[in-house]
Amino acid sequence: MDSTYSTGVNWVISQPVPFSHKHHAGELGIDCRYCHTSVETSARAGLPATHICMTCHSQIWTDAPALAPVRESFATGKPIAWNRVAQLPDFVFFNHSIHVNRGVPCVTCHGRVDQMPLTSQAKPFQMQWCLSCHRNPAPHLRPPAMVTRMDWSGWTDEMSKRFGAQAMQAHAIDPKLLDNCGICHR
Template sequence: MADDGIDCRYCHTSVEVSQRAGLPPTHTCMTCHSQLWTGAGVLEPVRKSLLTGKPIHWQRVAQLPDYVQFDHSIHIDRGVACVECHGRIDRMPLTWRAKPFQMQFCLNCHRDPAPHLRPPELVTRMEPLGWSEERRRAYGERVMRAHRIDPKTLDNCEICHR
């Protein structure tokens, strides 16, 4: 099962400009689901929301504790792909938490961001780029230099805990 190639930003419209990715309003869901999986039971809350005008109460799967600050827009701008934290969403018929979202998970990336970076125009691409490990690292190191990203400063507690 796949997502028919829908870009993450179609549903998560504020991911490039806000701390939060945003959750889609019902009419966004129904743009596709008025034609795909129209009778699926799992979509009953979406159909009900459209009928009643009451917003969908989303069950969050990527919840961070209140004391953790995370800004989607800066990660997207620097080239951290959605798949790095959220896994292969395109292969999930129902979204689940694919990565641990524990402090060590974030610190591992902050201490060595280079292999996790890709060109910003490819951040919503789910499949691997097909780049060798050396090419990924070289690209990431160029981005880090260009943006003056110093891993020694990225594991400062105040980066995420404010």
């Protein structure tokens, strides 16, 4: 069950617009929360409304053929039908806001999107993968204000250990409760 066919890892899903996270998040440094506006307040991260794209694209690349669906969406008010890349089964409940607000960085689950010309699923999202973090969350936690940071190379094991312990205590995170089936299966 660990083949890329069953996990979806590294598979690029066709999109109505060939959106490059490498360009937008990487080269331009646009924070994930600019487009995924509900990631801190909702179970879903949200997909960008067309007017967010048009903030820039009403001024640059205004006639680019690749952006025709964006211009059409803006003109008609009909949202772009993006295809899900990171897909969990219907029987799994996942809340982005609780993870982001506790300090789980985007890169933990979504990988280095700042290096992806076309977005693909970076992690397997299988139960054992999720449970490995739920059973030992401390090493994965970072300051919530920095969750959109992609490169953690300067973050030492000692920093991780110290911050993780503080975050676990501050948020009363008890790993013994995080592998209760009802946490994700509701």
